[in-house]
Amino acid sequence: MSVGASINARGLTKSYGSGEGAFHALGPIDLDIKPGEFVSLIGPSGCGKSTTMLLVSGLEPPSAGSIAIDGRPLTKPITEIGIVFQDHLLLEFRTAMKNVLLQQEIRGLDRAESRQRAEHLFARLGLVGAEDRYPWQLSGGMRQRVSIARALVHDPSMLLMDEPFGALDAISRTQIRHDLEMLWLETRKTVLFITHSIDEAIGLSDRVFVMSRSPGRIVDEIKIDLPRPRPAHLGEYPDFAAYTKRIYSVFEKLGVYKFD
Amino acid sequence: MSDQIAPVTSPPTPAARLIRAGWLWSILNSVLSVVIFLALWEGLIRLFDVPVWLVPKPSDFLGRFLVDYPEILRNALATSVTLAAGFGLGVVIAVPLALLMVSIGALERGLYPVIVFLNIMPKTVIGPILIIWFGVSPLVSVLVVFLMCFFPVLVDSMHGFRAVDPRLDYITRSMGATPWQAFRYVRLPASMSHIFAGMRIGIVKAVEGVIIAEFIGSSAGLGFMIMRASSFMNMELLFCGLVAVAIVALIFNALLATSERIMMPWVRPR
Ligand SMILES: Nc1ncnc2c1ncn2[C@@H]1O[C@H](COP(=O)(O)OP(=O)(O)OP(=O)(O)O)[C@@H](O)[C@H]1O
Ligand SMILES: [Mg+2]
Numbered sequence: 001m002s003v004g005a006s007i008n009a010r011g012l013t014k015s016y017g018s019g020e021g022a023f024h025a026l027g028p029i030d031l032d033i034k035p036g037e038f039v040s041l042i043g044p045s046g047c048g049k050s051t052t053m054l055l056v057s058g059l060e061p062p063s064a065g066s067i068a069i070d071g072r073p074l075t076k077p078i079t080e081i082g083i084v085f086q087d088h089l090l091l092e093f094r095t096a097m098k099n100v101l102l103q104q105e106i107r108g109l110d111r112a113e114s115r116q117r118a119e120h121l122f123a124r125l126g127l128v129g130a131e132d133r134y135p136w137q138l139s140g141g142m143r144q145r146v147s148i149a150r151a152l153v154h155d156p157s158m159l160l161m162d163e164p165f166g167a168l169d170a171i172s173r174t175q176i177r178h179d180l181e182m183l184w185l186e187t188r189k190t191v192l193f194i195t196h197s198i199d200e201a202i203g204l205s206d207r208v209f210v211m212s213r214s215p216g217r218i219v220d221e222i223k224i225d226l227p228r229p230r231p232a233h234l235g236e237y238p239d240f241a242a243y244t245k246r247i248y249s250v251f252e253k254l255g256v257y258k259f260d
Numbered sequence: 261m262s263d264q265i266a267p268v269t270s271p272p273t274p275a276a277r278l279i280r281a282g283w284l285w286s287i288l289n290s291v292l293s294v295v296i297f298l299a300l301w302e303g304l305i306r307l308f309d310v311p312v313w314l315v316p317k318p319s320d321f322l323g324r325f326l327v328d329y330p331e332i333l334r335n336a337l338a339t340s341v342t343l344a345a346g347f348g349l350g351v352v353i354a355v356p357l358a359l360l361m362v363s364i365g366a367l368e369r370g371l372y373p374v375i376v377f378l379n380i381m382p383k384t385v386i387g388p389i390l391i392i393w394f395g396v397s398p399l400v401s402v403l404v405v406f407l408m409c410f411f412p413v414l415v416d417s418m419h420g421f422r423a424v425d426p427r428l429d430y431i432t433r434s435m436g437a438t439p440w441q442a443f444r445y446v447r448l449p450a451s452m453s454h455i456f457a458g459m460r461i462g463i464v465k466a467v468e469g470v471i472i473a474e475f476i477g478s479s480a481g482l483g484f485m486i487m488r489a490s491s492f493m494n495m496e497l498l499f500c501g502l503v504a505v506a507i508v509a510l511i512f513n514a515l516l517a518t519s520e521r522i523m524m525p526w527v528r529p530r
Contacts, residue, residue, distance in 0.1 A: 059430050079436035089427055093449040093526040106435040106445060134526045 004036035004190035005080065005158045007056060011065035014051050024215045026051045028065055031209075031218075035070075036188035040201035042247065043211025044256045049194045050086055052216070053160050056192060057083055069158075078158065079107075082151030086162040086194075088143050090135040096146045097122070097131040103154045114153060121149040124179055126172075140167040145176070152183070159191045165200065174232050177203055181229050202243045203230050210250050220250045286517075290510065298322075313495055321496040321503075328497060331485070336504050338480040339470055342398055343512060346405025347466045354410050355455060358417030359443070368418075379411040384472045391477040401473035401481065408469030409462030413455070420454025421447060453527070456520045463516055467509045482508065 013027035026048030033039050041049050054060040056067060058077040067074040090099050097118060104114035122128055125145040135143055144167045151159060165173045181204055184191060195201050201208045202224055210220040226237055234240045251257045298318040305317045312320050325332065361368040383404060390400045424447050432442040474483025486501035521527075 054430075057430075057434060059433060077433040077436075079434060081434055083430070083434050085427070085430065089425075089431055091428070091431075091446065091450070093452070093524070095526075102431075102445060103435060106432065106437045106441050134528075136528055 004034075004188055005070045006035045007031055007033040007067070007069055007158075007190065007192070008071075009056065009065065009067045012052070012055055012062050012067065013064040014048065014055060014060070015063045026055075026216050029211075029216070029218050031056070031067075033190060033192065036190055038184055038191045038193065038204055038206045040193045040195055040205040040208045041211060042195055042198065042201045042208060043216055044213050044251070045196070046214050047211045047216035048214060049211065049216070050162050053083070053162050053192065053194060057081060057160055080156050081158045081160065082154065082156040082189075084144075084147050084151045084159075084161040084164040086166070088147035090143055090147055090150075092135050095132045095134055096127065096138065096142075099135070099146055100150045100153050103150060107154060109154060117155070118149060118153050121152055124183075125149055125176070141169065141172060144168060148176075155187070157189055159189050159193075161191065162194045163196065164193075166196070173197075173200070178229065178232065180204065185228060198244055198247050199234060201247070202226075202240060203234050208243075208247070210247055212254050213256060219254065220246070222246060286514070313493065316495045316499050321499040324496045324500050325503075328500065332482075332500055332504050335480060335482045335485040335501075336508055338398070339474065339482045339505075340508055340511075342401045342474075342481060343405055343466055343470050343508070346402045346470065347409050347463060347512075349402070350406045350409040350462060350466070351413055351459060353406075354413035354458075355417050358414050359421055359447075362418050362421040375411065375414065378407075379415070383407040383469060387473055387476050396477050396479055398478065398480065400477040401470055401483075404469045404473035405466045408465040409459075412461040412465060413458040416458025416461070417451065417455045420451030420458075423454065424450045449524075452524050456516075456524070459516060460513075463512050464509075467505070467512065471505060 009029065009031040011028040011030065013024075013029075015022045015024045017023055029052070031052075041052060043049055051060070055062050058067075058074045069078055090096075091102065094102065100118045100121070101114060103109070104111060104118075119131075122131060125148060127142060127145055127149065130138060130142055130146070135146075138146065144164060148161075148164055151161070165176055168176060177200060184204075191204075193201070193204060205224050208222045208224060209218045210222070211217065212219045222243060224243060226234075226239060248257065302318050305315060361371060386407060387400065387404055390403055394400050394403075428446050428450065429442070432446055437445065470481070471483040471486070474481035475487050478484045482501050482505050486498055486505075489495075489497040489501060
């Protein structure tokens with residue numbers, strides 16, 4: 001099950017609304033992600049990253065273009081998938097553990113086995129002791145980690161993560177980045193990772209897609225050739241500086257940054 | 261990732277919560293305020309020397325409870341059964357109908373105006389019609405109770421189902437949930453607080469309805485007992501009836517509050 005899926009998209013476009021009030025939010029973009037590949041999407045706020053994720057997951061229909069998962073055209077939401085939403089979308093009426101185990105209940109998975117996996121993830125994510133708390137009893141960072149556990153507990157072949165570490169402090173971020181890399185090295189799921197952090201994108205990805213301002217298009221694609229697992233302090237690699245510089249210069253060219 | 265998670269006052273079991281969050285407390289509280297109220301009443305009537313046939317003192321009619329308790333209890337029980345049946349029927353029909361109406365736009369557009377109209381209309385005027393249809397029977401009271409609580413539950417449930425964050429659909433759909441699962445695991449619990457809000461209004465209306473229905477179309481129940489006591493100018497029994505109605509209302513409210521606490525253990529304690 002955990003063998004990664006491939007994602008291929010052609011001319012993907014999304015407009016919200018219709019007629020006069022329609023808002024062109026994304027594209028057209030092409031995406032080609034190989035099975036087991038770790039790809040990051042980086043771009044300015046509002047450029048359409050979350051929209052891209054919703055289209056790739058089949059949760060929202062594209063306005064134009066098409067997507068194929070493992071070569072099969074996408075017509076309904078993918079279920080072989082784990083999603084971390086930007087605002088985590090935990091169910092306020094379930095405890096942390098029950099939020100994660102919703103996957104088991106709805107998918108009809110083995111209870112004991114899922115429970116064990118969930119506990120393992122809780123330990124891995126520093127959530128031990130939070131199992132029986134409701135979302136309102138958790139900190140923002142903890143909520144985000146619970147939603148990461150929910151996305152992983154059923155061992156999906158594909159992971160879509162929308163700024164999953166956004167609400168974490170810098171120290172936790174570095175740790176969880178490493179944890180995610182290790183997890184991915186073990187299982188080789190296909191990952192589409194959305195982030196605002198250039199460090200994070202370079203620290204995790206095989207390839208980084210850089211998006212332009214709204215309506216977003218993919219303006220650069222950078223292959224990251226760094227050994228894995230990657231260290232906490234990426235500055236050790238001279239290449240890291242080169243990758244960072246390239247992303248900044250793309251943003252400067254697009255006018256995302258204005259430094260005089 | 262090793263930040264400590266402060267030991268929260270671990271989520272109490274529903275039973276523990278129940279006791280702490282107030283069953284005993286609220287009962288004790290209300291008993292105390294009732295006692296104070298009765299004492300004031302007694303004192304004032306004695307002070308101004310009001311005759312029993314006009315306003316009886318608690319000491320006049322509370323004694324009747326001991327004498328007439330079989331009759332009062334029997335009628336209170338009849339009223340409670342009617343209430344439970346009518347209210348239960350109301351909830352069991354209103355909640356699914358609310359979901360249907362919210363889910364099917366055409367149904368909502370078609371039915372909602374009718375429902376708004378029926379909601380404004382005083383339900384008790386239907387009583388005499390029901391008596392013609394069904395005769396003087398408990399069924400009339402059950403139907404009046406049903407009508408009284410049906411609309412608040414329906415309207416608030418619709419509100420609740422509509423207020424569910426549509427993005428929660430993303431979660432269930434990406435898990436491959438069936439429509440039933442999406443309802444059972446997400447939509448229903450997410451709208452529960454609205455449904456209970458409707459039921460809280462509904463139960464108040466239902467108590468109002470059951471007494472009026474028993475005034476006009478019943479041969480049992482507290483409403484019937486009060487009406488009869490009134491025609492015999494039996495002031496003491498009449499006031500016993502009033503107190504008994506209040507007690508029945510209190511019990512139903514407490515049952516509802518308790519089931520709310522049990523069914524929604526996630527609600528942040530105030
Ligand atoms: N449901 C919607 N209806 C209308 N417009 C929308 C909707 N969702 C997003 N948009 C618009 O589409 C554009 C892209 O939104 P999107 O959420 O994909 O951006 P993003 O790249 O994820 O931004 P951020 O980095 O701030 O999360 C934005 O301008 C947003 O206002
Ligand atoms: Mg976003």
